[in-house]
Amino acid sequence: MKLKGKDVTQLSDSAWLMDLAFLNDISEALAKFIVQLQGKNKLVHELFKHLRTFERDLQLYEQSLREHKIDLFPTLKGVFDGSNENLGGYARRVAVLREEFSSRFTQFRSLRSAMTVLSLPCSCEISSAPVEIQLELNSLQEDDILVQNFNKLNLIDFYKSLPVAEYYNLKQFGKKFVCMFGSTYSCEQLFSQMKDVKTKLRSNLTDRHLLDSLRLCTSSMEPNIDNLVEKIQHQPSH
Known part of the structure; x- marks a missing residue:
């Protein structure tokens, strides 16, 4: 980067590197939490369990930072310069994130x-x-x-x-x-399948055919082909 004349002064700034490392650790924790919410056939109580677990994780993160412990932050630990001044600021940011989660999903908390x-x-x-x-x-x-x-x-x-x-x-x-939609997985799956089903090469596809095709793509039910074939009236040859 220096050979190309790029400004890389931040890479020698320990405070900036610590901020970046903290952001990476928190982003990784959030990404892991989001992955737990994704997937098919997730019921609401399962998703709410993941939410409560993540909130408790945030409490642990905040407490650890206030006690100047960084074992839960592997990237931050790798660039930590021994100064505890920034840890208090990180703890406050985690507290804001935790409060934001606590203020949401009030309807589910009552259930x-x-x-x-x-x-x-x-x-x-x-x-x-x-x-x-x-x-x-x-x-x-x-x-x-x-x-x-x-x-x-x-x-x-x-x-x-x-x-x-x-x-x-x-x-x-x-x-x-x-019947509660715990996540947007079904909606996302529907739109994803719609792009594959309704293309310019299938210009004769009617709305009725589109509905049937999408239902087949997104349903977990297995059609009983043998039973359907038996119900078809055979055309005898003349």
Whole structure:
């Protein structure tokens, strides 16, 4: 860079290098958190768990910086010049970030106890659940077969397996949370598939065909081809 006449005075400034290293460590932590929120079939309570975990991570980061400990910041540790003056400023920046997260998602925070019931129906505190499902939860927790199913099935399949006659309210309770869009993954996937499906080479594609094609691209359901073929009326040869 010097040979090209570029100004690289920052690279010899220890304070600037520490700022850059701190930014890198925090950005890496944020990127890891965002990746945890991505992906298919993520339910709201799982995403909220990642959010609460990240908030606690921020508390640890802030506390460590205030105590002049930088083991949680590997890049910063590599360029640390032994001066603790900048660490207090970093701690304040982490505190601002933590407060920003704390001020958001208030609606989901009010549903925290309900999410616990959703994710742990066989062991949750029944008194913390909505009144309309308390009796059904009591019956569920005493049913050994259903408890075994909970340990074997994923959460969605478990709620599907509950008998409607005995657990109608509990199934409705589960549906309410399963239908919540925890992330924009489905929307992003839809627009991504739309670019592949609707191209200039497929000018005869109608809106109806587009809807059907997008549904096939984004659905996790496997079509029963053999059953569909059997239902087709065969054309006998003349």
